[in-house]
Amino acid sequence: AQRVTQPEKLLSVFKGAPVELKCNYSYSGSPELFWYVQYSRQRLQLLLRHISRESIKGFTADLNKGETSFHLKKPFAQEEDSAMYYCALSSNTGFQKLVFGTGTRLLVSP
């Protein structure tokens, strides 16, 4: 079965602290992994995808197939990073039906 697990509902850090949002998945095959973000009063938007291997707004995520994880990291959190973050996966073939985790709310305090 396809499943995405985000164990933390809320992650609260101070500005400048490192951040790691955890994501584990189960999938038979080779999925594609994504992080989506939803800022307050805004729509859900793509933050990054594992195949791009890029850093967006200082965030990076590495796919660890051995641990079936795709944790999102940022070395120095900013207040504007406060948002809801969703990890998601899709098949790497066919259309991209997304399977989402339950989300982690990141709160960065000054």
Added chain:
Amino acid sequence: GAGVSQSPRYKVAKRGQDVALRCDPISGHVSLFWYQQALGQGPEFLTYFQNEAQLDKSGLPSDRFFAERPEGSVSTLKIQRTQQEDSAVYLCASSLAFSQPRVRYEQYFGPGTRLTVT
């Protein structure tokens, strides 16, 4: 440019009423998805269209849910005889094309319709 739009943004229905939720995808986007997001949960897939063809409706929770996209652009999600458990945010997303191997298209989400069934 205009993104994905959805209407209405909020809908309150009495149990047993029928509702229709509209999605206007980005112009030219071939793929269209509907997701349901219950309170405190992540979005869950409902159905997928490629142009006017509904290629996957495996996520529709019951036969009270029906979706269509007759001309390959605007889509409507209809819920008949609404129940309290249908209360959720309904999200629509569109992407440029059907995914080809090693070619991936971003899904752009609309603002959602918040449905409350009383």
